[in-house]
Amino acid sequence: VSRSSLFTLLRTLKTLGCVEQAERRGRYRCGPRLQAWRASSGETNQNLLSAFYQEAGSRDWPETLVLTIPVPRGLLVLAQVEGSQQIRSVYSVGEIVATSPAAQSVLNPSPPPAVRANGYAADSSNQLLELALPVCPDGSRPQAALVLSAPAYRWQAETLLDQWLNELRAMAARLSYRMGAVTYTPYQQNPASALPPA
Numbered sequence: 618v619s620r621s622s623l624f625t626l627l628r629t630l631k632t633l634g635c636v637e638q639a640e641r642r643g644r645y646r647c648g649p650r651l652q653a654w655r656a657s658s659g660e661t662n663q664n665l666l667s668a669f670y671q672e673a674g675s676r677d678w679p680e681t682l683v684l685t686i687p688v689p690r691g692l693l694v695l696a697q698v699e700g701s702q703q704i705r706s707v708y709s710v711g712e713i714v715a716t717s718p719a720a721q722s723v724l725n726p727s728p729p730p731a732v733r734a735n736g737y738a739a740d741s742s743n744q745l746l747e748l749a750l751p752v753c754p755d756g757s758r759p760q761a762a763l764v765l766s767a768p769a770y771r772w773q774a775e776t777l778l779d780q781w782l783n784e785l786r787a788m789a790a791r792l793s794y795r796m797g798a799v800t801y802t803p804y805q806q807n808p809a810s811a812l813p814p815a
Contacts, residue, residue: 634710648711662686665752665761666696668795672788673698680767680781681706684752686760687724691715695761706745706766719749720762723803733804737782741774748777750789751803754796759803763789 618626627645630636637648669684673696680700685692692714699707708714722728722738732738737750746767751759765781790801 662695665754665792665796668792669696669763670698672791677701680765681708683708683764683766685714685717685720685724685762685764688713692717692720692724692762700767702768702771704768704771706768708766717747717749717764719747720764723749723751723762724759728804736803737786739774739778741769744769746772746774746777748781748785750785752789752792752796753798753801753803754793756793756798756800757802757805761792763792 627636631638631648634648636645638645665684673682678698678700679702682698682700683694683706684696685694687693690713694708694710694712694714696710697708699705714720717740719738719740722732722740725732728738737748739749740747746769748765749762752761752763753759763785765777765785767777793801
């Protein structure tokens with residue numbers, strides 16, 4: 618390949634987010650989109666990404682909204698929509714987050730009783746508040762987590778729940794429906810049994 622063709626190809630891949638460069642003339646390395654693709658399970662995660670960006674793009678979010686899936690070393694950030702506040706949580710797409718207690722709770726195959734009963738997990742630390750809800754393509758088993766992440770100085774945990782829980786629960790349900798779920802009943806073993814014959 619000629620040098621000019623190679624640089625044209627690399628520039629296109631940078632624009633698409635498949636490769637990135639730390640400095641102007643530095644080495645090329647895998648970009649966020651390529652990293653997410655590497656750890657994803659193909660078409661399913663691509664459909665989930667499209668659904669997430671369509672749902673999240675319908676409004677402005679004051680706080681950061683993140684979509685994660687479990688991987689062996691933690692949680693993979695598949696997508697994020699950054700909040701509009703000047704001080705906000707920021708993740709890198711393709712990044713593996715080692716600790717996110719709220720997301721790990723909702724993605725746990727046997728979640729704590731409070732998470733099983735409420736259908737969400739909330740966690741607060743000195744710096745961060747997280748509210749996580751499961752995305753269940755089959756209606757009951759979580760395969761991804763929708764996480765709202767906010768600086769702790771701006772919110773009280775109760776206020777965050779009051780303002781965002783219903784909207785995020787509806788969004789997690791819509792994502793689940795778009796992935797093929799008939800009902801949205803996280804952690805329930807037989808969600809279809811409650812459906813009427815019609």
